[in-house]
Amino acid sequence: MSVAVPRGYKVAGMFCGIKASKKLDLSLIVSETPAAAAGVYTQNLVCAAPVILDRQRTPSDQIRAVVINSGNANACTGERGAQDAARMAELAAQTCGARPEQVLVLSTGIIGEFLPMEKLAVGIPSVADKLATDEASLIAAAQGMLTTDTTHKLAARQIKLANTTIQLTGMAKGAAMIGPRMATMLAVIMTDAALTPADAQRLLATVVEDSFNCISVDGHMSTNDTVLLLANGAASARPLAGAELEQFGQALQEVATDLAKAIPIDGEGATHLITVDVEGCATREAARQIAKTVAESLLVKTAIAGADPNWGRIVSAAGYAGVPFRPQGVNLRVNGVQLYQAGQPTTFNRAAVSRSIRENRETAIELSFSEGTAKIRFWTTDLTAEYVRLNADYTT
Amino acid sequence: MSVAVPRGYKVAGMFCGIKASKKLDLSLIVSETPAAAAGVYTQNLVCAAPVILDRQRTPSDQIRAVVINSGNANACTGERGAQDAARMAELAAQTCGARPEQVLVLSTGIIGEFLPMEKLAVGIPSVADKLATDEASLIAAAQGMLTTDTTHKLAARQIKLANTTIQLTGMAKGAAMIGPRMATMLAVIMTDAALTPADAQRLLATVVEDSFNCISVDGHMSTNDTVLLLANGAASARPLAGAELEQFGQALQEVATDLAKAIPIDGEGATHLITVDVEGCATREAARQIAKTVAESLLVKTAIAGADPNWGRIVSAAGYAGVPFRPQGVNLRVNGVQLYQAGQPTTFNRAAVSRSIRENRETAIELSFSEGTAKIRFWTTDLTAEYVRLNADYTT
Numbered sequence: 001m002s003v004a005v006p007r008g009y010k011v012a013g014m015f016c017g018i019k020a021s022k023k024l025d026l027s028l029i030v031s032e033t034p035a036a037a038a039g040v041y042t043q044n045l046v047c048a049a050p051v052i053l054d055r056q057r058t059p060s061d062q063i064r065a066v067v068i069n070s071g072n073a074n075a076c077t078g079e080r081g082a083q084d085a086a087r088m089a090e091l092a093a094q095t096c097g098a099r100p101e102q103v104l105v106l107s108t109g110i111i112g113e114f115l116p117m118e119k120l121a122v123g124i125p126s127v128a129d130k131l132a133t134d135e136a137s138l139i140a141a142a143q144g145m146l147t148t149d150t151t152h153k154l155a156a157r158q159i160k161l162a163n164t165t166i167q168l169t170g171m172a173k174g175a176a177m178i179g180p181r182m183a184t185m186l187a188v189i190m191t192d193a194a195l196t197p198a199d200a201q202r203l204l205a206t207v208v209e210d211s212f213n214c215i216s217v218d219g220h221m222s223t224n225d226t227v228l229l230l231a232n233g234a235a236s237a238r239p240l241a242g243a244e245l246e247q248f249g250q251a252l253q254e255v256a257t258d259l260a261k262a263i264p265i266d267g268e269g270a271t272h273l274i275t276v277d278v279e280g281c282a283t284r285e286a287a288r289q290i291a292k293t294v295a296e297s298l299l300v301k302t303a304i305a306g307a308d309p310n311w312g313r314i315v316s317a318a319g320y321a322g323v324p325f326r327p328q329g330v331n332l333r334v335n336g337v338q339l340y341q342a343g344q345p346t347t348f349n350r351a352a353v354s355r356s357i358r359e360n361r362e363t364a365i366e367l368s369f370s371e372g373t374a375k376i377r378f379w380t381t382d383l384t385a386e387y388v389r390l391n392a393d394y395t396t
Numbered sequence: 397m398s399v400a401v402p403r404g405y406k407v408a409g410m411f412c413g414i415k416a417s418k419k420l421d422l423s424l425i426v427s428e429t430p431a432a433a434a435g436v437y438t439q440n441l442v443c444a445a446p447v448i449l450d451r452q453r454t455p456s457d458q459i460r461a462v463v464i465n466s467g468n469a470n471a472c473t474g475e476r477g478a479q480d481a482a483r484m485a486e487l488a489a490q491t492c493g494a495r496p497e498q499v500l501v502l503s504t505g506i507i508g509e510f511l512p513m514e515k516l517a518v519g520i521p522s523v524a525d526k527l528a529t530d531e532a533s534l535i536a537a538a539q540g541m542l543t544t545d546t547t548h549k550l551a552a553r554q555i556k557l558a559n560t561t562i563q564l565t566g567m568a569k570g571a572a573m574i575g576p577r578m579a580t581m582l583a584v585i586m587t588d589a590a591l592t593p594a595d596a597q598r599l600l601a602t603v604v605e606d607s608f609n610c611i612s613v614d615g616h617m618s619t620n621d622t623v624l625l626l627a628n629g630a631a632s633a634r635p636l637a638g639a640e641l642e643q644f645g646q647a648l649q650e651v652a653t654d655l656a657k658a659i660p661i662d663g664e665g666a667t668h669l670i671t672v673d674v675e676g677c678a679t680r681e682a683a684r685q686i687a688k689t690v691a692e693s694l695l696v697k698t699a700i701a702g703a704d705p706n707w708g709r710i711v712s713a714a715g716y717a718g719v720p721f722r723p724q725g726v727n728l729r730v731n732g733v734q735l736y737q738a739g740q741p742t743t744f745n746r747a748a749v750s751r752s753i754r755e756n757r758e759t760a761i762e763l764s765f766s767e768g769t770a771k772i773r774f775w776t777t778d779l780t781a782e783y784v785r786l787n788a789d790y791t792t
């Protein structure tokens with residue numbers, strides 16, 4: 001996996017003065033030529049100004065740039081917020097000779113404060129001056145979108161086609177306010193493949209279902225969640241089709257999954273990445289609902305933080321997911337050890353399972369049912385006192 | 397409000413050896429004559445043996461006793477658990493000359509371990525020897541049902557009828573695994589009024605909707621939730637009807653609400669009782685769904701723990717509740733201060749609101765919408781590091 005900027009893009013990140021911490025807070029992605037672009041957005045009724053703007057502009061075959069700020073979500077900011085988002089797009093468009101409507105905008109950070117537009121008016125031309133194609137610039141761009149994340153998140157895949165090699169490179173942010181159906185997470189995936197806008201939108205919507213919609217840190221759906229896909233065709237002028245499109249879709253799924261998993265791995269205060277595998281359900285949505293309910297149970301999450309193989313909390317969370325199942329058909333494994341079989345607790349070495357949870361950064365919860373063949377994989381974090389400390393002190 | 401044992405009942409509580417802590421773990425309530433009894437139970441598909449048993453036995457006009465143990469939930473214990481619950485009823489029936497099917501059983505505590513029946517075989521006759529009508533015995537009975545609660549929970553009302561005075565006295569337990577649609581909470585409400593079983597069941601189901609189904613500590617619906625109402629007619633032989641029945645229903649609602657609120661007040665690690673008032677919704681269920689989503693948001697709960705008037709978290713939680721509303725019609729007050737009006741943040745004194753949260757044990761969140769006239773009141777707790785510590789260390 002080569003984490004490189006795909007052909008035809010330039011990227012940059014810098015500190016422009018939004019964050020008190022002086023960490024990077026502004027990123028810019030520019031495509032030399034108009035790119036096909038697709039977006040998937042939060043379903044929160046209270047959504048941020050940049051989400052409203054981007055929704056109107058995707059899918060598209062004309063996108064030239066994405067401008068991203070962190071430290072301020074531009075959410076719950078009304079008409080002035082809408083003007084500020086539009087102004088960010090204008091400022092970015094001026095730096096690359098694009099029309100304002102060829103620019104998408106992403107914001108993340110505190111809700112309900114107005115953007116410091118004077119800083120962005122200076123910052124956006126400055127970050128444009130730094131646009132480049134090297135790895136350091138890519139990392140800076142990925143850093144400029146972070147809030148409480150402890151690390152930047154990049155993922156990439158290459159696929160070899162008959163005449164060319166396609167690069168997919170994505171960046172994401174997110175460490176809390178992460179619930180399924182998107183979260184305070186932002187992601188931008190760039191590719192030098194050519195795609196029709198319709199294919200870009202369809203593929204993105206599909207891969208989000210099995211990646212960003214399968215993660216939860218705290219179940220709180222954000223106002224700003226956005227995943228964008230840009231495809232500028234620098235590596236293949238003709239839009240992908242048939243087997244090549246399918247191969248691309250697979251690589252896109254892998255990049256999206258890598259980025260999605262990176263979010264709970266970096267979950268606020270998290271000490272464990274928990275994978276919840278649910279199988280044997282009547283439908284995929286039933287499996288998702290059970291996995292989500294287990295993943296969001298505070299009692300399950302605190303049990304894993306405490307290295308406690310408390311299967312009762314897991315099984316009882318499944319029981320209130322609102323999905324009918326036969327209790328006698330339930331099986332549960334934690335880190336490969338059967339704790340519950342056919343609706344009954346098993347005899348197991350509690351100390352050994354506890355040790356395996358404590359000594360591993362990842363915990364595997366496998367629940368199976370007897371209602372069908374549908375399954376899903378979901379990722380979440382444990383819940384620690386550190387999460388509470390971080391979130392009790394965020395603005396004050 | 398006189399917290400007394402209603403006429404015709406005797407109660408007791410003691411330590412019989414289930415809890416390592418040596419705190420009281422066994423309670424018995426006996427009615428001298430057969431009582432009308434109603435029950436409302438967990439909707440968790442994985443429910444405990446005593447819930448299955450009580451469901452079969454209510455509503456009834458023949459109940460003589462309720463036997464309650466804490467320290468062990470008798471949940472996920474299969475056929476042997478069912479036999480143990482039935483045996484508890486038999487043992488209790490023997491102490492008061494009742495038939496086994498005239499006894500209801502409640503259990504709470506750790507899931508998935510078998511009850512220590514040898515201790516209960518000795519304990520149930522012993523606790524029967526302590527049956528009395530004084531306040532100390534009532535408190536002991538209320539203590540015998542506790543788990544991680546820090547205090548027992550009693551509530552009472554008296555109503556004067558033409559010829560008699562009716563007493564309602566309830567006891568409850570619960571401090572975690574508390575979600576709407578019941579929680580790891582148990583409650584028994586005794587009255588010396590006479591009720592038909594049908595009226596008892598109808599009234600109990602109604603009052604639970606506005607009391608125990610309006611509280612959440614952690615949103616985790618338990619396997620054991622049960623609310624029982626016993627009405628033995630010792631104060632009025634003829635079943636209540638008409639205006640008297642209505643007056644009784646009002647008092648029952650007050651007792652149930654007092655008991656329900658006592659649960660989040662005693663929520664594990666909680667430093668604030670949060671009241672979430674939602675009004676202006678199209679339906680009561682829409683209001684409940686919004687209130688529940690706000691009440692269960694980790695980000696809202698940690699914000700209150702940190703005395704942070706973070707209205708963005710509250711408004712965005714409402715936004716993902718799955719209930720349609722006009723964002724421009726949303727208003728929010730916290731502790732009486734308007735933070736958000738007609739979909740826009742207001743200018744308010746952040747330090748003053750923060751201080752009012754910090755210095756008061758109760759926090760009032762009031763959300764209004766513009767979709768209709770339905771409203772609801774919901775109670776929850778804040779989320780502290782202490783909650784996490786308590787729940788990371790529960791079994792191991």
